Amino acid sequence: MSKYKTFTLGGVHPPANKLTGHLPIRDLEPRGTIAIPLSQHIGKPAELVVERGSEVRVGTLLARASGFISAPVHSSVSGKVKKIDSVVDAQGHRREAVVITVDGDEWEESIDTSPDLLEEIPLDRRMIASRIADSGIVGAGGAAFPTAVKFSIPEGRSVDTLIINGVECEPYLTADHRVMLEQADELIVGTRILMHEAGTARAIIGIESNKADAIELLQERIRIKAREGKIPEGFITVLALKERYPQGGEKQLIEAALGREVPSGRLPLDINCVVSNVSTAVAVYQAVQKNRPFIDRVVTVTGHKLVAAGGGGNFRVRIGTPVSALVDAAGGLPEDTAKIIMGGPMTGRAIPSLDVPITKGSGGLILMDASEASRLAVKNCIRCARCVGVCPMGLEPYLLEKLVQHERYEDAEKEGILDCIECGSCNYACPSNRPLLDWIRLGKGKVVELRRSRMRGNQ
């Protein structure tokens, strides 16, 4: 038995392939033109406030949040708005974006660009909330849910534990690992701010045991802060977790850390938890303490061929930078690259072009050659039950696949298809190479449609 905690149901253990974990974060200077999409988050696209020809600086508001679930978008560079155009995003959809020709690197004066660590946190929760909302922070772990919305705790609800997600269970990705190592103090202050905002005196930073250096460093820093009297003893703890995918999934992480299950169809808040990614917590620090909006993020650029040729690494990249610029900085595209994945290999999207811009939710670029990228021929299901065994939600992927193939969406709904978190463990484990998750995704869409039409029928 392992001495580390982990989640209970299912899970897989793909090769970690953390090829870039030892490489320090490098800043990528903005150059050329960049394209900042207005919709980088779950919810409504932001509303444009600049126009063609507008002069912008780093931090200038480009578009403001529209509606409750939305997030504003800021310029990540200084220069001139060349045009408002549609660009293809990682999903392959065309999205409206502000295209800016980069000129120098002028920052808005309101932003504190000094390297000093500001540990004194403001006590006014409304002020914190508005700083988080105005800075356009969204979950940096991939889902890109607006952080301000997540932390607006409704009347009558309470949070007893804030969980900071430093699991980074996706293979290849090392961005969060580097952030924890290089921005530990900022992470701790960001965590304190989020704790204050959520009204809790307990935070747990969950990290998988393969990042022992980050676990040790954070424990050390927390001990020092406690000794200095800056935080109470036991206020923030670091929890080492067993390596297992999808431990970074919100529901799995909460269960691993606290033993609580988020009920089907509910939110972590329903069991008095909030989960936030480490990079999000650092962004919160920068927003609240430095008045710095979400204008850049750390992206891992990796791949076996790339790293073998001496390339790859972790880059701090301005939002809107095209993938091509990042790949060039990381050593150039290996000649037989057949697939470029934005995000992790288990949940990321294979992008159609090198013009796709980096957005707030993109944590990695993985370059794969044909042998790694191709799907193999689909064979008969031999009922080996691996998909059932690895599903972290306790679903039966083989059955959902069959039900969706036969268009039996109501039955698929009864079997819990909407509980699927799309971690891809079933696909990963299938010895017959069946595209189980493709079918389940299709079915989820159909079931959501079905529910909508049912709601309309009831009105």
Next chain:
Amino acid sequence: MSTRADHQNSAQGPGGARPDTTGPGAARPGLLVALPPHERADESVARIMWAVVLALIPTTLAGLYFYGIRAALVTLVAVAAAVAAEHFIVRYMLKRETSTVTDGSAVVTGMLLAFNVPASLPLWQIILGALVAIGVGKMAFGGIGNNPFNPALVGRAFMLISFPADMTTWPVPGAARMSLDLSAVTGATPLGIVKDVGSVGLSALDLPSYLDLFLGRIGGCVGEASALAVILGGLFLVWRGYVPLPVPLAFLGSIALVTGIAWVVDPGVYIDPLYHILAGGAMLGAWFMVTDMTTTPMSLKGRVVFAASAGVITALIRLFGGFPEGVSYSILIMNALVPVIDRHMKPRKFGYGKQAGAAASAGGAR
């Protein structure tokens, strides 16, 4: 539009490839676009099946040792017939371009079929049995993965009703190792001995020792000789993660439980449970039949219930049925019930538990 070859050339320039799309956001030729996940485990049907073949090797060797070269011949012929039957059906009847025999599953069926017959069986009978196992038991349903019944057991059931005499004539272990004709030296199986107890009582019978049962110095089918050899193969599959240990244990446990009750009630007539699990096809069934992926339920709970139920039926047939042995029929009966078990024995879903329910009611509607 540039081609894939152009790309490979352009990528040789300094600094790697430049994006050479034809317009803003145009898809780059040569880039694969697919939905996640982009990783897959190093696993395949063929790997699983060949591992089962490997796991059956100790039993093959035990058969060879105890029943001689005739056992090896029966095994070889059964495998060859099963593979040939599947290849013929796939290529010439279904007219598919690639044969499925390389996945190893027909080899497994052939071996298991041979392990379920006496080493003395006429070869034309085992060939017919293999044709039925593959043709009726497997390919008629759509090939690997689609068969509701264990193909080897379908073949065996067919042979048992077609050739009842040859199928129940048992060579004596070690009697004629180098002979191709075993008909001269026949004996009874351990279960046959205790079945015909009649009124004399067990104590009057000449029973094999437990050590003989465990090592294999007993009469029976090719694969029934040595419990030890079967367990070795079974443990290999457990180690490889292809067999969940609770499944064979549930099967053997329930046989032991039911036969144990009978033994406690009347030890003069009923043999003890250890004898039952070491004798006959119990071990082979436990490690290689109730653990068959295709013909058993999908949840672990379901698989354990399947195995335990098959064990109960096996014991009942052995104790009260017309045959001394009941492993294959019990498994076939349970195969038929798999859809029912699958429907009712679901894995535990995340977020529906007691704890989750309590939290939900405490949290109120959202």
